[in-house]
Amino acid sequence: MDKWIKNNTASKLIALAVSILLWAIVHMDSGVPTPPTTVYDTRIIEGIMIQPQGFDDSEYALTGIDNDRANIEVRGKKSNIMFLTNEYKVRLDLSSVKGPGTHTLPLAASVPNGVELISMEPSTVTVTVEERVSESVTVSIGTKGEPAENYRAGTPVLIDPRQVTVTLPESSMERLGQVKGNVELNGAKENITEKRVKLVAYDKEGVVMEDAVIEPAAVAVEVPIEPAFVTLPLEIRYSGRLPEGLVLSKVDQKVKEVKLFGSPEALAGAETYMEAEFNLAEVGSSGTTVLTTDLTPPEGFEKIEPSSVSIEVTAVSHGERVVSGIPITLNGVPAGLEGTITDPKEQSIALTLTGAPDLLNSLDPADIGVEASAAGLKAGIHEIPLQITLPNFINRVDRERIMVKVELKDKSTPTITDPDKQTDKNNDKDKPDSPGTGTGNDQGESQTPPPEGEDPTEPGGSGDGATDPPGDGEGTGSGTPNQ
Template sequence: MDKWMKNNNFNKILALVFGVILWTIVHVDTAPTNQTTVSTQSKIIENVKIEQVGIDNDKYVYTFDADSVRMEVRGKNSDLNFKLSDAYNVMVDLSDVGPGDTTLPLNYDLPSGVSLVEMIPHEVNVHVELRNTKSFPVTLVTKGKPAEGYQLGTAVIDPAEVEVTLPASELGNVSKVQGTLELDGDSTSITEKKVRLAAYDSSGNEIKNAVIEPSIVSVELPVTLPFKSLPLDVSFTGQLPGSLVLSRVTPEVDTVTAYGSEEALAGLSSYEASLDLSSIKSAGTEQVKLDLKPPEGTAKIEPVAVSVTVSVAQIAERTMENIPIKLEGVGRGLTAVVTDPAAKAVTLTLSGAPTLLDQLDQDNISVVADVGGLAAGVHQVSLQISMPRFISLVNSSQPHIVTIDLQAPATPGTTDKPNTGSAPTPEPSSEPVSGVETDNEPSNSGGAATATPAPTAGTSENSSTPAGSGNANNAASTGGT
């Protein structure tokens, strides 16, 4: 090898070969245009997106008449075919543009070795408006149906209000912001369902360019059987010890909800929970839990149990005088007068808890003589006595009977009969006397063993007791119904 390297002719030949190779490499792409190995050509690039520079989306809304361009470029084959389309950039500068209509030139950036022949369009028209925001409540519509026999409750949407941003000229077109929830035979409540919102005009057309924040809300939709809210009444069974009476019964809720078919619910007007008084042994206040069972024909009831605050006290008595007698049911053309008692008032002895007795006044007690259906003449009528709840009438078995004189207007031309000095004997009426109870009917102040439905505990409803009925000992033990 050293022999060849020392040969000058060999070295000259070797240098010439390397020179030809280098020249070929350098000039392969710069050959004259009439040579087929090196040439330039045109290329069409469609849909080059216009990049928006210097925009202020928080303040303005921009509308462009074009969002992309068509470019014709020229260059060497290697530059045109081996450059990605991302290397072709078109920009519009909006830094100094305010509200109104403006025409702006488009700037471009091409790969090295590529020149622009034509760009369509070469400018863009832009309309700029101030951006306005307004709050709207979210509404919800459903598509589809729940399971057969089930119904939809009131949806809870979070958040219930969203903000809509639009150009000032378009914001007034927004009529509602609404989401759509799809149903497919659901029988259980829908919780935390994500629903996308859209803005609509008054014709129900979606406003596509509305910016809604937030654009997705969370929805909870109850899916239940038909239900009905019922007032809760507390009735009583059993008896308190002989010296105790009720002073207050207060359930923790006033209403319960029954679920079932519409037919079963239609027959319900209230729900009665039963309190066993025999479970209470001493005076004071205690909490009693009552289990609630679904009414017949219904599927369930809520709540399934309720706590009742029961206050019990030692029995006491109070006598109240001069309670006026009220007349009811006087027939047309008749005049009614209470002739006995002459004071047209009664004295009553009442029993109950001391705190309730102390609160009583004449306005709390109603004494009524009902003469409805009676003809003119003198009649003896049993009084109907109404008292506050848990107040009883002492010696209620003794009748409170008053004498009522029903007088017809005098007929012209009649002659007064001489007064013989004897009281007229009242003739028996053909109508039953209002307010008189038969022996087999329990009075409202009767024994506690009868589970008579009571008004909602804690109310001040009066109990109506015709005088002369009931049992004093039982009334004292139950405190009335």
């Protein structure tokens, strides 16, 4: 035993066993965990956009950079370098650039806290700087979209200014094509006024020049919006014959206007009204009948709206009435002359009229126009046919011409009361050649009679929209009937 204890090797083994036992006892009793070891990693972040800063672009333009992106290598905790990508920045400081030319400048990287920048590629870039130049350019204005249906846009008009200043890098100015603004029409029905339009510079290929500075950047524009149609009143004509013994007493016209569509040239030359013709032969008996007719656009027009129209006509048995005391109006007396109606002396006439009984009963002499025209006549006594205008749906029974005698004389000459009895014993050459004629070279002047079959007492058919009396029955007038 003493011998084993005195052995050096045995002592070492005993000491090792005791040490291990003590270490185990200490760690089992303390309960303190061992701290983990920190793990660092590296990462290469590619394609970071280079951000220029500090550049004075009022006089100069950055027209070129040999690299617009950079790659960086960073080191740090894996959680930091993997999930903070948006916080990596690469900046280019241009504040030291004071003139045009080519410049090589360093890049600066910005990384999140806890991340170490290891390297950056490239670390420098070469930039090209040009001086900005300005030029005065005439503005062009166009339109986008369409106006409302059946409307057209006219030529846009610039209110002011007509020219603007465009500033571009010197090398880009020669590529400038135009400066243009577009007005949005957006279904417009009325003129577009005082519209502010943003201007854009385009190169000669029609590509937008993003680096152009335009002053002013917007202009005021007006665009006329015009209808692609013209609105005309619709007037009625009649053809055909009513049944024997019937006359019109009422016409109900619902559509009173039409629209003609066509080119601006066609619209400018449009007539003042449109006519619709209705056939009275379609009326079979007394009472109310609906008549319909198609409308055709005149030559040069694209279409007409509506394309057909209808009216309601009321036919009744005719009546007759004599209207007396209808005044005669003398007009068209030449300058320097004065005129007097000498026959009939009462300067009025009586007419036998036919039409619907209710219309005849309400008729007044003042409703009938009777005129004698002295236009173009010279001094003397003349027989002049009367021009008679009747209300709608009223006609004369007797259609013979009615003549009146009119004396025209110089305002300083005494009135001749009866030229047939006047004699001049001192000078036979002044005696009229025949009764009812003028004197001297003006003997026998009167208006030329109308062609055979035309009644001068009923221009336009004895009243707009009138129908003929029974026994004739043919509508001869045109116009808008009484409603």
